[in-house]
Amino acid sequence: MGAELGIYKSCVSARSTDKEILKASQDGGIVTQLFGFALDEGIIEGAIVAVSKDFYKKYPEKCMACYADDTKEPFRPIPAIITTKAELMESRGTKYNISPNVSLIKEATRSFGLDKVGIVGTPCQMQAIRKGQLYPIGLRDVGDKIALAVGIFCMENFPYQSILQLVEDHAAMSMDSVRKMEIGKGKFWVYGKRGQVVQLPLKVTHKYEQPGCHVCLDYVANLGDISTGSVGSPDGWSTVFVRSKIGDSVWGKAMAAGCFETQPIEKVKPGLELVSKLANEKISKNKKTLEERATFGVGKALRNPYI
Amino acid sequence: MSKVVEISPTTRHEGHSKLVLKVNDEGIIETGNWCSITPVRGVEKLAIGKTMEQVPKIASRVCGICPIAHTLAGIESMEASVKCEIPKDAKLLRVVLQCANRLHSHALHNILTLPDMYLPGTDTKINPFTQEEPVRSVAKRIQRLREIGQTIGEIAGGEAVHPSNPRVGGMFRPCSQQAKVKMLDLAKEGLVLAHAQMDFMIAVLRNFQKRDWAEVGGAKIAIPKNLGYHDQGYLATHPIYGSTSMDENPTWDYSRFKESRPWDWYMGEMEVSLEDPKYPVGGTTKMGTKVNPQMEACTGIPCYDGAPVEVGPRARLVKFSNFNEKGTIGQQIARQLEYPASLTSIISALDEYNPAGKVIADYIPQGDGSMGWAANEAPRGTDVHLARVKDGRVLWYNMLVPTTWNFATCSKALEGAPWQLAEIVVRGYDPCVSCATHMIVIDEDKRLVAQKLIQ
Numbered sequence: 001m002g003a004e005l006g007i008y009k010s011c012v013s014a015r016s017t018d019k020e021i022l023k024a025s026q027d028g029g030i031v032t033q034l035f036g037f038a039l040d041e042g043i044i045e046g047a048i049v050a051v052s053k054d055f056y057k058k059y060p061e062k063c064m065a066c067y068a069d070d071t072k073e074p075f076r077p078i079p080a081i082i083t084t085k086a087e088l089m090e091s092r093g094t095k096y097n098i099s100p101n102v103s104l105i106k107e108a109t110r111s112f113g114l115d116k117v118g119i120v121g122t123p124c125q126m127q128a129i130r131k132g133q134l135y136p137i138g139l140r141d142v143g144d145k146i147a148l149a150v151g152i153f154c155m156e157n158f159p160y161q162s163i164l165q166l167v168e169d170h171a172a173m174s175m176d177s178v179r180k181m182e183i184g185k186g187k188f189w190v191y192g193k194r195g196q197v198v199q200l201p202l203k204v205t206h207k208y209e210q211p212g213c214h215v216c217l218d219y220v221a222n223l224g225d226i227s228t229g230s231v232g233s234p235d236g237w238s239t240v241f242v243r244s245k246i247g248d249s250v251w252g253k254a255m256a257a258g259c260f261e262t263q264p265i266e267k268v269k270p271g272l273e274l275v276s277k278l279a280n281e282k283i284s285k286n287k288k289t290l291e292e293r294a295t296f297g298v299g300k301a302l303r304n305p306y307i
Numbered sequence: 308m309s310k311v312v313e314i315s316p317t318t319r320h321e322g323h324s325k326l327v328l329k330v331n332d333e334g335i336i337e338t339g340n341w342c343s344i345t346p347v348r349g350v351e352k353l354a355i356g357k358t359m360e361q362v363p364k365i366a367s368r369v370c371g372i373c374p375i376a377h378t379l380a381g382i383e384s385m386e387a388s389v390k391c392e393i394p395k396d397a398k399l400l401r402v403v404l405q406c407a408n409r410l411h412s413h414a415l416h417n418i419l420t421l422p423d424m425y426l427p428g429t430d431t432k433i434n435p436f437t438q439e440e441p442v443r444s445v446a447k448r449i450q451r452l453r454e455i456g457q458t459i460g461e462i463a464g465g466e467a468v469h470p471s472n473p474r475v476g477g478m479f480r481p482c483s484q485q486a487k488v489k490m491l492d493l494a495k496e497g498l499v500l501a502h503a504q505m506d507f508m509i510a511v512l513r514n515f516q517k518r519d520w521a522e523v524g525g526a527k528i529a530i531p532k533n534l535g536y537h538d539q540g541y542l543a544t545h546p547i548y549g550s551t552s553m554d555e556n557p558t559w560d561y562s563r564f565k566e567s568r569p570w571d572w573y574m575g576e577m578e579v580s581l582e583d584p585k586y587p588v589g590g591t592t593k594m595g596t597k598v599n600p601q602m603e604a605c606t607g608i609p610c611y612d613g614a615p616v617e618v619g620p621r622a623r624l625v626k627f628s629n630f631n632e633k634g635t636i637g638q639q640i641a642r643q644l645e646y647p648a649s650l651t652s653i654i655s656a657l658d659e660y661n662p663a664g665k666v667i668a669d670y671i672p673q674g675d676g677s678m679g680w681a682a683n684e685a686p687r688g689t690d691v692h693l694a695r696v697k698d699g700r701v702l703w704y705n706m707l708v709p710t711t712w713n714f715a716t717c718s719k720a721l722e723g724a725p726w727q728l729a730e731i732v733v734r735g736y737d738p739c740v741s742c743a744t745h746m747i748v749i750d751e752d753k754r755l756v757a758q759k760l761i762q
Contacts, residue, residue: 039634045485061481061663083485111472113486141458141466 003250004279006222008241011272012262013233026094026182027230029119030260031150034226036088037254038118044147047118048108049091050077050099059087064104074175075167076160079104081112088276094152096181097163097212102128106138109145116147122154122228123218131222148250151221153239153275154213154284155183162208166190171198214289219279223251227250232275233253233268239275311582312726313592316344317733319419321372321679321709322740324528326733327574327600328726330581340573341733344603345744354704359385359621359674359696360477362704366692367469368740369706372415373470375408375460376685377692377706377742380549384692385475385701387551387679389672396664403463403490404470405548405683406649410497411456412641413620413649414449414684415735417508420639421445423521423731427514428473431721432522445507448523455497459653460492470547477667483664494653501646516636520744524585535635535732536728537720540687541622542712547652549683549690559691560705561681564707566607572715573600586727605744608715609707615715618688619736620645635720635735642737673699685735710736712745 005011015028021036022029031049038044056071056078063080065071070078077099101121108117119129126149133143160165165184167173167181171190182189188200195280221227225247231238240262242251254260265272310332315325323345329338348369354362363381367374379401386393421433426442435446457467462482464470472479520527544550544558551557576599584590592598608615617623619639624630630641642756674696682691688709695702713736721729 061483106465107480110465111480111486113462113489114484141461 004276004283005220005241005272006218006227006243008243010015010242010251011239011265012239012240013265014260014262015237017258020089021092022236024089024092026092026180027236028228028233028260029092030228030240031152032088032092033259034150034250034254035082035118035120036085036117036150037257037259038148038250039083039085039088041253041257042116043250043253044116044118045114046081046083046108046112046116047088047120047148048079048081048101048104049088049120050101051080051082051091052076052078052095055080055087055090058090061148064088064100064107066160073160074180075163075181081108081114082104083112083114090215093180094182096183097158097160101125102132105132105142107128109142113120114263115145117145118148118150118151120144120256122157123151123223124154124213124216126151126223126227127218130307136236148246149223149225151224153220153231154216155219155278156209156213156216158205158208159210162205162210166200166205166208170200170204182230214286215293217286217290218285219282220275231278232265232270232272237263237268239265239272260302308332309544309580311577311598312581312583313579313596313598314586314726314730315592317341317729317730318588319422320734320738320740321370322738322743324733324738324740325603326721326729327577327598328721328729329574329577330726334725334727336721336724336726337731339718339724339729340600340604341718341721342569342573342600343606343710343714343740343744345602345605345741347605348468349632350706350743351704354694354701358699358700359389359694359701362694362701363473363475363692364469365706366706370739371468372412372739373685373687373690373742374551375404375410375464375556376683376690377708378464378470378473379405380681380683380685380692380706381694382475382705383549383551383681383683384679384694385674385696387553387681388677388694388696389475389674389679390553390677391476391668391671392553393477393668394665396481396661397666399656399660400463400478400482400666401473402475403653403660404460406653406656407456407463409456409645409649409686410501410653411453413646413735414456414504416450416686417449417459417504418446418643419737420734421511424511424515425518427510427520429540430522431750432513441666441675445504445679447470448504452497452500452504454494456501459493462486462490464735476671477665479667481662481664481666482660487657487660487662491654491657494657496648498647498650498654501650503601505646509640512639512643521731524583524587526585526727528725528727530728531724533634534724534728535638535720535735536633536723537617537716539614539716539719540611540616540624542616543619543623543626543684544682544689545684546623546627547648547663547684549681551681552679559680559689561678561680561693563612564609564691565613566609566707569604569606570601573604573607575601583727606711606714609712610715611712615719616712617713617716619682619707620686620688622688623684635732638735673697676702678703687739688712706742708739708742710738710740713738714743 016033077095132139180191190198225244327340366381367378461467465472548703676697680693693705
């Protein structure tokens with residue numbers, strides 16, 4: 001295939017040098033460290049991230065919660081705008097279900113009064129951001145205020161109900177006792193606060209995926225300024241693609257400031273090979289869905305979004 | 308022997324309207340009919356059965372210049388009908404929004420009216436789009452003022468054009484401390500520009516007042532000293548914001564209002580008997596064309612105490628600041644005088660605004676069908692929305708927009724002016740015709756007369 005990793009200027013395996021960040025980060029703490037650095041340097045004035053209910057309790061005015069229940073459930077991501085390091089630290093870690101971060105982009109530039117916004121999101125959210133910059137429908141005066149868009153690798157996403165089912169029924173754990181969730185080494189891992197670890201084969205999780213994800217042909221967030229994910233790097237490290245001019249400049253400054261330790265991606269195991277393999281898997285699997293969809297519906301209405 | 312001349316369409320204002328004028332041998336207007344020929348909007352009918360949240364949003368779509376006024380008047384009429392009090396901080400954000408709208412609208416009107424005026428001390432008409440000084444820097448200042456108004460409106464209201472943040476019961480989201488500071492900065496920058504702009508405009512307008520003639524279509528037309536004078540009353544509800552039926556002392560009275568239909572007011576069928584091919588732009592209507600303002604006009608004629616009244620900047624200043632200048636130029640000067648006030652009001656509202664405060668009412672009643680009205684002082688005048696809400700649904704809705712009030716008054720003000728200057732009088736009202744349109748003329752068989760307009 002060849003194009004599965006998108007266009008990028010450089011690729012490394014990296015992790016944050018800040019021990020405090022690594023304590024509760026998903027992998028290498030890349031997003032938290034990048035936003036923390038950008039906040040300190042004034043590259044961004046605030047960032048849109050996914051937070052959990054504890055954050056909501058402390059700073060409800062910074063969150064976008066549609067329903068009251070959303071603010072009570074553990075591991076329910078709530079989009080929020082963070083403007084300080086302390087708030088940023090509260091938002092570490094992946095939540096493994098859908099967080100409508102893009103819904104806050106207008107609010108960030110408007111009622112929060114930010115002129116330079118950072119945003120983190122999945123590949124589809126990066127697509128939405130870029131499309132919004134090109135065709136600012138409902139996003140008037142937003143495009144030029146997006147200062148840093150960090151994409152995260154994504155095979156597919158889950159609705160909250162799916163995560164609930166997987167954790168409470170399949171893994172037989174209470175949501176409240178979960179410390180961390182992870183997908184890696186072909187399994188869905190659930191780590192409990194009391195030390196218990198449950199692993200589910202991905203075969204089990206497939207049927208809980210969001211069907212909308214099955215038309216996506218982007219695994220490594222091709223449209224982020226910087227995109228990152230655990231795949232391809234050793235445990236506790238993340239693979240980082242630096243893609244745009246903005247991304248290059250922010251990454252260069254962060255490296256110069258000693259925010260990250262890096263290893264060349266060619267030297268680490270499993271390396272880019274695995275990223276390519278998974279990206280190709282996602283693309284070829286989802287192309288099939290696209291072809292199927294082209295043949296159903298009245299007047300074959302579901303068009304291929306990539307043509 | 309009087310002649311009939313028609314200027315259709317009129318230019319440099321929002322919407323589509325035309326002037327049908329009966330003039331004497333000297334070309335002085337005896338009877339002036341200014342009528343809206345914009346297609347009917349039908350918002351009042353669309354509103355029926357919709358939720359009270361939806362209707363103000365739909366209503367704001369009648370226009371893109373003062374949608375903020377329509378949103379606020381619409382929402383407040385719902386609140387007045389269901390009797391919902393909103394928190395103080397929500398009210399302050401609405402005041403900010405209101406003034407931001409006024410600022411950008413007045414600045415826009417400067418662009419529309421300047422081509423009628425002369426550079427003081429010369430016989431050169433002003434072209435706001437020229438590269439030459441001093442006009443170039445004035446045009447830039449106008450653009451910056453508009454930008455400031457729209458940006459403040461966007462921050463406080465959600466969108467620069469159709470605000471999304473106001474809702475029945477208050478506002479959806481508060482503005483953060485940072486957003487508040489940003490708005491304050493913009494307002495303070497705007498205040499300096501607004502003072503300069505006001506001084507420039509008043510100098511230009513006073514210069515026009517002193518002139519004996521103005522050039523229209525290559526001819527020198529004598530300017531009468533009483534250009535645009537009328538003897539109608541004034542209506543304004545508040546110097547800045549407005550009034551609702553929930554107020555302790557409402558400043559508008561529903562029982563004093565009555566609306567008559569255009570065919571009771573306008574002239575009947577006539578034939579154009581005077582034309583001027585040189586009149587800008589493209590000449591007046593050809594001789595022999597049949598005109599019928601009675602049937603073509605699609606506005607109602609609202610009367611207050613049985614007579615048409617003037618609304619707008621001058622009405623506000625007459626009612627609340629003892630302003631006493633008459634005529635078109637007096638009206639324009641009143642508009643310029645509102646510049647600084649709209650910015651100082653933003654600044655004082657923001658000083659009072661608490662970003663941590665509540666912006667939505669704890670309890671929003673769903674309504675029992677009683678009538679509530681809200682009058683909002685839009686840039687062009689009093690914009691009254693009336694509503695009946697029951698169980699959260701709108702039973703009845705009516706919009707009395709500023710230019711509707713002004714149509715009949717301006718028609719009176721045309722009398723005694725040379726017909727070539729009629730458009731200047733019309734522009735003095737800063738007409739916004741599209742929202743003023745809300746009547747379809749049907750004949751005895753219930754057939755639509757103005758069918759062509761709707762297609």
